[in-house]
Amino acid sequence: MSYKREEITVSGGNAEIIHFEMNDQNSLTGANMRELGAILKEINQDPSKKGVILTSDHEKFFCNGLDADNLLSTSKDKLLDEVGGIVILFGELIKFDKPLITEVTGYAMGGGAVITVASDYKYMYDGKGRIGFTEVNVGLPLPGSFIDRIKMCVEPRYWSEVCLEGKVYKAGEAKEIGLIDEITASREDLRKLALKKLDSLSKIPMSAYRSTKNMLNGHLIAKLEQYRKETITAFQQPGVVDNLLEAMTALKEKRRPNLK
Numbered sequence: 001m002s003y004k005r006e007e008i009t010v011s012g013g014n015a016e017i018i019h020f021e022m023n024d025q026n027s028l029t030g031a032n033m034r035e036l037g038a039i040l041k042e043i044n045q046d047p048s049k050k051g052v053i054l055t056s057d058h059e060k061f062f063c064n065g066l067d068a069d070n071l072l073s074t075s076k077d078k079l080l081d082e083v084g085g086i087v088i089l090f091g092e093l094i095k096f097d098k099p100l101i102t103e104v105t106g107y108a109m110g111g112g113a114v115i116t117v118a119s120d121y122k123y124m125y126d127g128k129g130r131i132g133f134t135e136v137n138v139g140l141p142l143p144g145s146f147i148d149r150i151k152m153c154v155e156p157r158y159w160s161e162v163c164l165e166g167k168v169y170k171a172g173e174a175k176e177i178g179l180i181d182e183i184t185a186s187r188e189d190l191r192k193l194a195l196k197k198l199d200s201l202s203k204i205p206m207s208a209y210r211s212t213k214n215m216l217n218g219h220l221i222a223k224l225e226q227y228r229k230e231t232i233t234a235f236q237q238p239g240v241v242d243n244l245l246e247a248m249t250a251l252k253e254k255r256r257p258n259l260k
Helices: 030-044 068-072 076-083 085-095 111-117 144-153 156-163 171-177 187-202 206-216 218-222 224-235 240-253
Strands: 003-010 013-020 049-056 061-063 100-104 107-109 121-125 182-184
Touching: 003 030, 003 187, 013 030, 013 187, 030 049, 030 085, 049 061, 049 187, 061 111, 068 076, 068 240, 076 085, 076 224, 076 240, 085 111, 085 144, 085 218, 085 224, 100 111, 100 187, 107 111, 111 144, 121 171, 121 187, 144 156, 144 218, 144 224, 171 182, 182 187, 206 218, 218 224, 224 240
Parallel strands: 013 049, 049 100, 061 107, 100 121, 121 182
Antiparallel strands: 003 013
């Protein structure tokens, strides 16, 4: 299991806190992304569950993106399944129509930022952690689904630096541009904030919440198949796979990548 599931009580019933426990950097693989997607589906279909908080107890990493070791050990013909798994997971997060809150407790790079932005409410501990869509910096085109979601929360004048530069932000900077909703001075305050919001949301009639959320995200949900096809096309562009593998190798060897 890559996740610890903690059941809690809120005013409207029960809910869950899902703790990320993937590996030493809480990085993503095809397997653990499918596992999280299955957990979300299960909770979404359970009428007794009123919502979810995503978090990590790791001292440094909330979720550090795609796992380098996993990608380097994957054959090239299977690489798209591993990398594209984050697009599939994004779809599951968007289709999860109950309250979804993310506590960014540390570094949230690449896939960690994707999970964060897919949530209804995004809170971050103002510590040493950073957040950013770093895909372009490892040679991966940023999927259209992520860009469309970024446009729903980030101030327009920052779209270019978020998407095209893969800029990494401190908590306060992320809040300033709209990538994060609120920041706290401690992990304890982060949890209090998340629990207070989830308790408040649980009092809203769930049928109304779910219907409204689906309408809010309707344009994204309607394009999930299109996004999937676009991701395949982008991944098949010349140089993308080679750049990705070089970036992952450089990360392991602690050197600058030689990207083309």
